[in-house]
Amino acid sequence: MAIKDRKLDHINLSLKKNVEFKNKKTGLGDVNFGGVDLVYKTLPEIDKEKVKCGTKFMGKDFSAPIMVAAITGGVKKAKKINRDIATACEKVGIGMGLGSQRAMLEKPELVDTYKVRKYAPNIFLAGNIGVAQASSYSTLEIEHALETIEADALAVHVNAAHEAIQPEGTTDFSKGIKTISRLAKNLSYPIIVKEVGSGVSYEVAEKLAKTDIKAIDVGGAGGTSWTGIEYLRTKKKKHTFWDYGIPTAVSVLEVRKAFEGEIIATGGIRSGLDVVKACVLGADLCGVALPVLKAQHRGGTKAVEKYLENLIDEIKTGMFLLGAKRFSDLKKKKYVLLGTTKEWIEQRKFK
Numbered sequence: 001m002a003i004k005d006r007k008l009d010h011i012n013l014s015l016k017k018n019v020e021f022k023n024k025k026t027g028l029g030d031v032n033f034g035g036v037d038l039v040y041k042t043l044p045e046i047d048k049e050k051v052k053c054g055t056k057f058m059g060k061d062f063s064a065p066i067m068v069a070a071i072t073g074g075v076k077k078a079k080k081i082n083r084d085i086a087t088a089c090e091k092v093g094i095g096m097g098l099g100s101q102r103a104m105l106e107k108p109e110l111v112d113t114y115k116v117r118k119y120a121p122n123i124f125l126a127g128n129i130g131v132a133q134a135s136s137y138s139t140l141e142i143e144h145a146l147e148t149i150e151a152d153a154l155a156v157h158v159n160a161a162h163e164a165i166q167p168e169g170t171t172d173f174s175k176g177i178k179t180i181s182r183l184a185k186n187l188s189y190p191i192i193v194k195e196v197g198s199g200v201s202y203e204v205a206e207k208l209a210k211t212d213i214k215a216i217d218v219g220g221a222g223g224t225s226w227t228g229i230e231y232l233r234t235k236k237k238k239h240t241f242w243d244y245g246i247p248t249a250v251s252v253l254e255v256r257k258a259f260e261g262e263i264i265a266t267g268g269i270r271s272g273l274d275v276v277k278a279c280v281l282g283a284d285l286c287g288v289a290l291p292v293l294k295a296q297h298r299g300g301t302k303a304v305e306k307y308l309e310n311l312i313d314e315i316k317t318g319m320f321l322l323g324a325k326r327f328s329d330l331k332k333k334k335y336v337l338l339g340t341t342k343e344w345i346e347q348r349k350f351k
């Protein structure tokens with residue numbers, strides 16, 4: 001199947017079917033953010049109106065610790081989706097990730113579907129390429145692809161679980177760290193290594209910490225399931241790996257122990273409270289994909305803007321209830337782990 005048809009399938013399935021983790025959905029049960037509690041400050045001793053959740057990520061200003069995670073590019077439909085999302089991100093003052101640039105590397109005429117800079121001149125904008133595909137492109141080709149879309153950074157996505165279930169998947173990950181090291185050393189753009197829904201462990205973060213990458217997006221389990229999307233796409237009846245992976249909350253704790261660079265928590269971020277929890281656990285920024293795609297589908301830029309504004313208001317409420325006046329105050333707040341999340345961390349001896 002051509003990449004553009006597959007990309008369209010991914011968007012349509014995400015909009016029409018339930019593509020999220022079944023057992024690890026945020027807030028349900030004691031896994032992912034449902035397994036993390038914050039200690040409510042009965043007397044916050046601050047004014048909610050004065051709570052400021054702005055931060056800096058890779059040197060760029062964000063009005064809140066969130067970005068829209070990579071979604072699309074390379075199909076006709078992506079042009080409007082990306083334009084609407086970019087316009088909303090500029091208005092709200094947060095960052096955005098573009099979908100995999102493989103399609104434009106293979107077919108340069110598709111570059112238009114990724115070009116959003118004129119709608120969002122000030123935002124942090126991340127380009128995107130899969131590690132399995134990046135190994136076959138030269139550093140110069142990737143540098144040029146980033147220049148063309150006027151990106152600030154490159155997210156190299158690592159998606160072994162997804163590729164393993166995708167019938168046309170590229171499953172040769174034998175040059176993974178080597179490719180990441182090469183790009184991080186030679187590209188003039190900072191690199192984020194990004195999972196897409198199965199999480200990053202302490203051990204892998206430890207290896208990544210030895211390269212020149214600047215950030216890890218843990219892309220943990222709990223939100224969109226990429227194995228799930230492939231099962232639906234291929235109409236498979238048996239869904240063994242639908243819920244496979246390290247939950248986002250756990251993955252933030254694992255990566256924080258091994259990696260001193262910036263951390264993005266993506267995967268099942270569904271409320272401002274999830275954002276606050278992820279940041280207390282050690283994330284510097286959170287990424288949201290599926291709810292933003294759905295908002296764009298519902299009502300274009302305006303709906304995305306409204307969704308993001310509500311999310312930011314919830315972040316401020318969550319901060320207020322902890323007595324955190326500034327984003328940096330979150331790093332000093334305490335958390336409690338429950339159930340499966342607690343068991344996981346105890347067995348891994350990271351806490």
Ligand SMILES: Cc1cc2nc3c(=O)[nH]c(=O)nc-3n(C[C@H](O)[C@H](O)[C@H](O)COP(=O)(O)O)c2cc1C
Pocket residue numbers: 010011014069070071072098099100128155157194195196197219222223224266267268269287288289290291293
């Ligand atoms: C339709 C769709 C397309 C996506 N395409 C990409 C992609 O090209 N590259 C990538 O790194 N992640 C991609 N993602 C993954 C998201 O960036 C994110 O990591 C994942 O969906 C988990 O976040 P969520 O639970 O908020 O959806 C895509 C997600 C969706 C829903």
